[in-house]
Amino acid sequence: MEDEKHGEAHGMISDEIGQDVLKRIFFITERVIVFDGxxxxxxxxxxxxxxxxxxEAATIRVFDINTGKLAIVKGYGLSTGFLSQPPIKLGEGITGRVVLEGKPFSTEDVTTVPHCVHKELAKLEGIRAVMSVPLKTRENTIGCITVYRKQAEPFADHEMLLLNIFASQATEAVEKTRLLEELKKQAMFDPLTGVxxxxxxxxxxxxxxxxxxxxxYNTSIVFIDIDDFKKFNDTHGHLxxxxxxxxxxxLVKKCCRKGDLVGRFGGEEFLVIAxxxxxxGALKLAEKLRDAVSKHEFIGRDGYVHATLSAGVSSVPEDGLGMTDVLKKADDAMYQSKRSGKNCVTAAMSSNSLH
Structure with a gap:
């Protein structure tokens, strides 16, 4: 009779766990469309x-295509010292093996695992039990989720199973969000120049x-046109x-300040918002750009070549309060620079140029 009661209670607990997990999986699946990033x-x-x-704690490591390593991108319940540990190679340590082999791992005492590369960090953090599961797409493994306990209490088989189920949903969330961010990036940025x-x-x-x-407050723009770019293309080729x-x-981005914005207006025309x-202040920035470009060595067919730019500057509110007015004033000023012999900067409503 007691065994029956125990079995019933165990079933009820399992059902409760299962229902709770399903709710959480449903939550993250539904929430994919409202993540901020x-x-x-x-x-x-x-x-x-x-x-x-x-x-008591968790981390997520993701493979970085640029470094070829696994970096901790987010943690919970852990110290800054632990989370700031350097990226690891595929196959290195517990998490490196999980990602490389695409198989989960669990231990009740991480300090006894021979291939754990950060035993001292784990001891300082008080970590004992560890469970790590891979984040697997159809093609490959992109990272892993690792959870930690500070007692030598092993993770149960059902917890491993449920974390694996959750990892599948988590991977989908990461991949969908990456795709959305890439689509947003493509919609905002020029693929050739990155501005x-x-x-x-x-x-x-x-x-x-x-x-x-x-x-x-004031806001200014610098309208830039590369001098004789068509001639460069004809001489050196489109590539x-x-x-x-x-x-x-x-080069333009490097010369600009942190808060300035750079865009490709079309062809060889660029716009800087300051x-x-x-x-x-915008005239000084434009002159800095002009000087940097004139000194820069660009790659040509038979070696390095030099180039110049012509620029026009306009400001709000001095040259208008609307985008159309400010753009036209800067564009007119840029063409005045062209008429003045190129390689110069002209302020809107002014014939003064900086050479």
């Missing part, structure tokens, strides 16, 4: 993993002008022309 996804994964397994595309930079300009009007544009955009900057 990958960081939000990662935070949800580690917190849910802890609740799911009755662990904002025309539509995106115009949206940013409209927003910056509106903010400047509302709060009563090196693309390389030129990519290097030019990189918030909280008056016309004098």
């Amino acid at each position: 990958l960081d939000d996804v990662f935070e949800h994964i580690v917190k849910t993993s802890v609740m799911l397994t009755k662990a 904002y595309n025309k539509n995106a930079i115009l949206r940013e300009l409209d927003a910056k002008i509106e903010s400047a009007r509302r709060h009563g 090196l022309g693309d390389k030129f544009l990519a290097d030019f955009a990189t 918030p909280h900057t008056d016309k004098e």
Whole structure:
């Protein structure tokens, strides 16, 4: 009779666990469409993993294509010292093996595991029991979820099973969010130069002008055209022309300040937005760009070549309160630079140029 009661109670507990886990899996599946970004996804994964397994802490490691290593991208319930440990190679340590082999791992005492590479960190953190499961797509393994307990209490088989089920949903959430972020990036950025595309930079300009009007501060723009770019293309070919544009955009970004925005307006035309900057400040920025470009060595067919730019500068509110007016003033000023012999900067409504 007691065995029957025990069996019934065990069944009830299992049912309760199963229902709870299904609710959590359903929650993360549904929530994929409202995540703010990958960081939000990662935070949800580690917190849910802890609740799911009755662990005290969790981390998620993801393979970085640039470094070829696994880095901790989010943690919960762990010290900064533990979370700041360096990335590991595939096959290195417990988590490295989990990702390389695509198989889960569990131990009640991580300090006794021979291939654990961070035993001292684990001891300092007070970690004993560890369970790690891979994040597997159809093609490969992209990382792993690892949960931790500070007692030598092994994770149960059903907890391993449930974390594996959850990992499948978590992987889908990561992949979908990555895809959405990539699509957003493609919609905003010029694929050749990596700066904002025309539509995106115009949206940013409209927003910056509106903010400047509302709060009563200056915002300026620098409208740039590369001098004789068609001639460069004809002489050196379109492949090196693309390389030129990519290097030019990189150089412009390097010369700009942290808060400045750079966009490709079209062809060889670029636009720089300088918030909280008056016309004098924008002229200095434009001259800095002109000087840097004139000194830079771009790759040509038979060696390095030099290039120049022509630029026009306009400001809010001095040259207008609307995007159309400010853009036209900067564009007109840029063409005045062209008429003045190129390789110069002209302020809107002014014939003064900096050579």
